[in-house]
Amino acid sequence: MQHLVAELLNGKRRSVAKLISMIENDHPDKRQLLTEIYAHTGRAYVIGITGAPGSGKSSLVDNLLYKIRSENLTVGVIAVDPTSPFTGGAILGDRIRMQDHALDPGIFVRSMGTRGSLGGLSRSTREAIHVLDAFGKDLVIVETVGVGQSEVDIVKTADTTLVVLTPAGGDGVQTIKAGIMEIADVFALNKSDLPNADRAAAEIKIMLDMNKEDCWKPPIVQTVSIKNENIDQLWEALKKHRHYMEGSGRLLEARRKRVARELTEQVEYLVKNRIWEQVKEKIDLETLINAITLREKDPYSASLELLDKTHVTE
Amino acid sequence: MQHLVAELLNGKRRSVAKLISMIENDHPDKRQLLTEIYAHTGRAYVIGITGAPGSGKSSLVDNLLYKIRSENLTVGVIAVDPTSPFTGGAILGDRIRMQDHALDPGIFVRSMGTRGSLGGLSRSTREAIHVLDAFGKDLVIVETVGVGQSEVDIVKTADTTLVVLTPAGGDGVQTIKAGIMEIADVFALNKSDLPNADRAAAEIKIMLDMNKEDCWKPPIVQTVSIKNENIDQLWEALKKHRHYMEGSGRLLEARRKRVARELTEQVEYLVKNRIWEQVKEKIDLETLINAITLREKDPYSASLELLDKTHVTE
Numbered sequence: 001m002q003h004l005v006a007e008l009l010n011g012k013r014r015s016v017a018k019l020i021s022m023i024e025n026d027h028p029d030k031r032q033l034l035t036e037i038y039a040h041t042g043r044a045y046v047i048g049i050t051g052a053p054g055s056g057k058s059s060l061v062d063n064l065l066y067k068i069r070s071e072n073l074t075v076g077v078i079a080v081d082p083t084s085p086f087t088g089g090a091i092l093g094d095r096i097r098m099q100d101h102a103l104d105p106g107i108f109v110r111s112m113g114t115r116g117s118l119g120g121l122s123r124s125t126r127e128a129i130h131v132l133d134a135f136g137k138d139l140v141i142v143e144t145v146g147v148g149q150s151e152v153d154i155v156k157t158a159d160t161t162l163v164v165l166t167p168a169g170g171d172g173v174q175t176i177k178a179g180i181m182e183i184a185d186v187f188a189l190n191k192s193d194l195p196n197a198d199r200a201a202a203e204i205k206i207m208l209d210m211n212k213e214d215c216w217k218p219p220i221v222q223t224v225s226i227k228n229e230n231i232d233q234l235w236e237a238l239k240k241h242r243h244y245m246e247g248s249g250r251l252l253e254a255r256r257k258r259v260a261r262e263l264t265e266q267v268e269y270l271v272k273n274r275i276w277e278q279v280k281e282k283i284d285l286e287t288l289i290n291a292i293t294l295r296e297k298d299p300y301s302a303s304l305e306l307l308d309k310t311h312v313t314e
Numbered sequence: 315m316q317h318l319v320a321e322l323l324n325g326k327r328r329s330v331a332k333l334i335s336m337i338e339n340d341h342p343d344k345r346q347l348l349t350e351i352y353a354h355t356g357r358a359y360v361i362g363i364t365g366a367p368g369s370g371k372s373s374l375v376d377n378l379l380y381k382i383r384s385e386n387l388t389v390g391v392i393a394v395d396p397t398s399p400f401t402g403g404a405i406l407g408d409r410i411r412m413q414d415h416a417l418d419p420g421i422f423v424r425s426m427g428t429r430g431s432l433g434g435l436s437r438s439t440r441e442a443i444h445v446l447d448a449f450g451k452d453l454v455i456v457e458t459v460g461v462g463q464s465e466v467d468i469v470k471t472a473d474t475t476l477v478v479l480t481p482a483g484g485d486g487v488q489t490i491k492a493g494i495m496e497i498a499d500v501f502a503l504n505k506s507d508l509p510n511a512d513r514a515a516a517e518i519k520i521m522l523d524m525n526k527e528d529c530w531k532p533p534i535v536q537t538v539s540i541k542n543e544n545i546d547q548l549w550e551a552l553k554k555h556r557h558y559m560e561g562s563g564r565l566l567e568a569r570r571k572r573v574a575r576e577l578t579e580q581v582e583y584l585v586k587n588r589i590w591e592q593v594k595e596k597i598d599l600e601t602l603i604n605a606i607t608l609r610e611k612d613p614y615s616a617s618l619e620l621l622d623k624t625h626v627t628e
Contacts, residue, residue: 031614038612252607259606259613260599266617271589272582274621279581285574292573293566298352299573300345303580307588 005036008135013108016076016135020110023127034127037134042255044076044133045242048158049143050151050183056190057164059225060234061143065101067235068139074106075139076132080125080154081113108132122153123265126258129157155183157258159251160241162234166191167200181207184218185241188234192222216244278310319350322449327422330390330449334424337441348441351448356569358390358447359556362472362497363457364465370504371478373539374548375457379415381549382453388420389453390446394439394468395427422446436467437579440572443471469497471572473565474555476548480505481514495521498532499555502548506536530558592624 007015019037022030051057061077068075101107112124125142132140142158144151155161163184189201201220208218221234245251279285283306291297321329333351336344365371375391382389415421426438439456446454456472458465469475477498503515515534522532535548559565593599597620605611 035612035614038614039609042609256603256607260603262613263599263603263606263617263620266613267589267593267620268582268586270617270621271585275581275585285577289570289574289577292577293570295353295356298349299576299580300349300352303577303584306577306581307584 005033008037008131009040011136013105016108016131017110019131020112020128023124023131024112030127034130037130040134041130042133044129044137044140045160046129046140046142046158047238048155048161048183049141049164050155050161051164051188051190052166053145055164055166056225057143057145060164060188060190060223060231061141062101063225063228063231064141064235064238065107067231069104069106072106073138074136075141076108076129076135076137077110077141077143078125078128078132079109079111080121080142080144080151081111108135108137122157123269125154126157126262126265152183156261159245159254160185160238162186162188162238164188164190165200165204167194167197185216186234186237187218187220189220189222190225192229193224193227197222215248216241275307275310279306282309319347322351322445323354325450327419330422330445331424333445334426334442337438337445338426344441348444351444354448355444356447358443358451358454359474360443360454360456360472361552362469362475363455363478364469364475364497365478365502365504366480367459369478369480370539371457371459374478374502374504374537374545375455376415377539377542377545378455378549378552379421381545383418383420386420387452388450389422389455390443390449390451391421391423391455391457392439392442392446393423393425394435394456394458394465395425422449422451436471437583439468440471440576440579466497470575473559473568474499474552476500476502476552478502478504479514479518481508481511499530500548500551501532501534503534503536504539506543507538507541511536529562530555589621589624593620596623 004015004019008019019033021027022033049057049061058079065075065077101109110128112121112128129140129142142154144154161183163186165187167189187204189197189204191197192201201222204220208220219237219240221230221237223230223234225231245254288297288302288306292299292302318329318333322333333347336347363371363375372393379389379391415423424442426435426442443454443456456468458468475497477500479501481503501518503511503518505511506515515536518534522534533551533554535544535551537544537548539545559568602611602616602620606613606616
């Protein structure tokens with residue numbers, strides 16, 4: 001499997017697809033491969049994009065890809081759908097649209113769904129970013145469907161986060177939940193040709209003025225993705241945030257936090273596996289679960305007793 | 315704190331609010347209290363309700379509360395918003411509406427937001443259900459905003475799951491993701507006074523016919539919550555599923571699975587805490603994180619080395 005890493009570093013597209021599949025399927029060689037890949041990462045700039053379904057997020061990504069390519073930057077796109085258990089599934093229409101770029105060797109697009117737990121998906125996303133980073137992409141775009149907590153977690157892997165809102169149907173107010181306000185570095189108010197767009201933009205601005213006491217004020221760019229309107233401004237806003245992050249030293253700080261999160265994830269993942277191996281060897285879980293179901297025992301003291309029989313001492 | 319459990323079992327409302335707050339805040343006495351409470355649980359029937367924002371989910375719950383109370387059943391409602399970091403925050407309008415029932419002693423309503431991780435929220439929800447169950451509520455309704463994976467995880471705590479869809483704007487197809495199809499026991503197609511409602515119902519039916527090879531065929535009830543239309547049918551469908559679950563022995567099976575999940579959560583929660591206590595004592599995490607950020611080390615081998623220094627052996 002070592003040749004896969006060599007192929008990746010030599011720019012072979014096939015190896016990227018192969019490696020991301022191995023990550024998704026928790027292939028036994030995955031850890032070893034990621035260990036080798038990691039030393040070649042840290043160069044790509046990661047942009048996270050999130051927004052409610054129907055906000056036109058994917059066509060914005062599409063528009064941005066043209067801008068990015070016009071500056072001769074290469075880009076990897078990871079489209080994450082936390083509600084889909086299928087890889088490569090995601091949203092059919094979006095993926096078809098993205099195929100405009102399929103023949104451009106400077107773009108690599110990959111969809112990821114949840115195969116197991118959610119924690120698993122943010123871990124896989126992080127690992128897939130490492131693959132695209134080591135592959136040499138200048139930028140990695142992580143696009144997630146929706147604005148739930150799971151999407152917030154996934155977007156935390158990004159250096160710059162773009163939140164896409166629309167003025168439609170009071171949507172503005174409804175989707176700007178606290179979690180979203182905190183993660184947004186740039187807002188795109190898409191579908192800004194709708195009548196109440198200016199009011200929605202003003203509303204967002206008021207919320208931002210209330211909430212953020214930061215050196216960076218997230219700009220609100222009023223885009224119309226299907227008409228390609230204000231995409232230049234959006235791209236400039238994203239670049240401006242990047243310069244701010246790099247210039248202020250915040251980028252390094254943010255990346256340290258991500259490393260801490262990744263290390264935590266890895267440790268907890270390893271520990272969990274080891275614990276269950278030990279537990280399965282020593283304890284008749286079926287009988288224990290039955291006893292708890294019948295209220296003869298409770299899960300709180302049972303879990304303590306269970307741990308006493310493993311090597312995880314206090 | 316022991317008196318709190320006594321108060322709970324004696325039907326004191328104040329103790330319910332207090333206990334759920336302690337659960338949310340991870341109070342040090344929480345485990346002990348839950349251990350005592352657990353023996354008094356297992357009687358309440360749990361109904362999970364999920365659907366996209368704007369689907370009219372909350373007014374359906376509202377309508378159902380009148381039905382439930384007309385049968386002299388008592389009910390606890392936990393409204394979970396995974397995107398909100400605030401307790402009691404949730405969606406303002408919904409909560410205000412729910413206050414119609416605030417003076418009815420047979421109803422207890424509580425909002426929960428995410429205070430920490432998502433895993434934490436599904437754990438807190440499960441624990442809050444135990445509290446309401448021991449409090450003596452016949453039914454517990456868990457309502458979650460949205461249809462993401464996080465909501466799916468939360469709804470897995472339910473005996474019967476109602477998924478609320480609407481015919482509006484191709485929404486039907488968009489929100490019926492694989493995860494949702496699997497968890498739905500009953501569908502409410504709300505806003506069924508919209509012109510394309512019948513077509514949407516037919517579409518859902520086709521998807522169900524393709525996907526489910528089960529003894530239980532999830533019924534699709536076309537409701538109009540704001541006009542109180544077909545709420546009787548919806549309530550009957552929910553009761554019918556309950557009878558099916560109880561009669562077929564599936565309820566016990568489902569509850570065993572939930573116990574297994576809760577036990578797993580508890581064990582992993584304890585293990586994580588113990589590990590980080592040990593790690594913090596023995597390892598200079600800051601230096602390690604810096605080294606990984608600078609690519610001098612990688613998180614994969616670092617996490618293995620880190621575990622070697624704890625008591626979690628292989």
